[in-house]
Amino acid sequence: MRFILRRTGFFLFTMWAAVTVNFVIPRLMPGNPALAMIARYKGHINGQALKALELLFGVKAHVNIVSEYFTYLDNIIHGRFGTSYTFFPESVSHEVLQAIPWTLGLVGVTTILAFILGTLIGLVSAWRRGGLLDSMLPPIFVITSAFPYFWIALLCVWLFGIKLNWLPEFGGYAYQSTPGWQWSFISDVLVHSILPATTILVTSIGGWILTMRNNVISVLGEDYVRMARAKGLKPWTVMWGYAGRNAILPNLTGFAMSLGFVVSGAILVEFVFNYPGVGWMLLDAVSNEDYPLMQALFLLITLAVLTAVLLADIATALLDARTRDLA
């Protein structure tokens, strides 16, 4: 319990840090680009939206920065991110909510899949040390882990989309299909997600395999594994109940840490495939200089990553006997 409380405290602190960074960055920039933008929008958007903008970017010099900060915090807590320029007059929150399911579906499912698959392969390859799997996989995945996500995405677009024309390489669904819960649309979405999902899977699985393999190797040298073998337990039991179970804990922590990499890769993958998720929307906001949308998306992505980290922590606490004793 204490462990989980401490991690929740860390979660809140980190979220606060991200929100504050979001507040500070525009105020640090020389020649605030927002100034030019606000001047451009004067008269085009209503006074209330303009006020929110000025607050967001700290344009009003005479306002006390501390009170400005607290008003900003209040706005963030209540989900008031202002008005998007790109999707005017829709509010930022409204637009962002539409992009979330796409990213959550694509990145969430592939990340969990990559974690499970990678952990299994890592466990088996460390268990059969020097075997076929073990001598093939690590070198291959050391190299693929260095490949840029967007380049794999480009290769997929070129090979399967353009050359072979097997799979659609553009968007989240075909233009002619109408969104809804009927099978034709769902299958369309699934077909469109194959290439982006493969890209994320291929580039992220290597990390899990290597860390799990290294963890298992060091766990196999522990006395309790030796003891389990000496007791004459079945190899299968030793592999899962002793080696695997203990090696997976550091891998869960690694899951939390490398999530940032997956998310950043997914942003580029969505960009290449024009996938209508959060990452694509972020880059769209950047090219439209839609600062309120950008900031909201950054906070949203941070919130999602931190939540996943917290969940991984809780899972660690449940699996690890040592932290359970503290609880």
Added chain:
Amino acid sequence: MAVQTIFRHQAVEPSASRRRRPPGANLWRAVRHNRKATAGALLLLFFLVLAIFPGQIAPYSYASTNFAPALPPSAAHWFGTTALGQDIFSQLVYGTRESLIIAFAVGGLSTFISVIVGVSAAYLRGFADGVLSLFTDVLLVIPTFPLIILIAAYVRSAGLLTIIIVLGLLGWSYGARQLRSQVLSLRDRDFLESARVRGERSLYIIVVEVLPTMTSLIVASFLGAALYAVLTAAGLQFIGLGDPNAQSWGTMLYWAENNEALGAGMPLWAIMPGVCVALLGASFALLNYAFDEISNPALRPVRKMMKADLDGLDTAARLRNVPRASRLGREA
């Protein structure tokens, strides 16, 4: 006085023998004896040569647009030409320098920060350790790429220096965490205790006693940071947040994507810069993995360890999953 002399004598002897060879020599030997490290080092050397002598290697200048657009590969243009009539091979050669500068500068900057933060956190203990570790952990879990995008969007067309500073300031947390735990495990060893007893200052102990024992970890965190820098910078330039006139692989990818190179029959324009980024990244990753093996002998390939030393036989056998009976027999 006598006590001091004894301590001094005892403490100096092992460190003197440790320092008989310069630390670089050990590293070099380790690289030569590890196949992954050799491959990584050769790749890196190849790119270094390209980066230092682009004018001697590239057949044409970077900016020259004198050729017919969208030529297929030929003897004159190994990888064809772009939609703007530039030679793709020459652009690749000239683009090497910026990627390497980013890799080494960001690697150096973030390794420097991670050594300072990691070592002082572990060495100072208490409150300072708490603050520094909290700071490290926050940076570790905040997704940095969206943050970098946000910063680049405010800066608009981030130049080389901006990219280096931003990536360097955001990329040190992983290394700092590893170094901190390494120092924590070293902190109560005898050779540090004796240095403390003979009255050395903390700075001296850290620089002369602690840091040399962590050479391979520091090199590994440098390589990891360099890999991260190459990939992130290329991604940033690819989505158009870099300087559009820069001579770099990421910028080439940006122009290729803007001209729809893949669909317009110039796939090499988009693929080759990515190959270069991937190969440079792979060279850092291979070296990094090799240093992992060097600093953690348990991870080394099994067969080599058998040959290397007979003392390691027991470990090797244990790791190689030999039948239970024979192992128990030896241990008994």
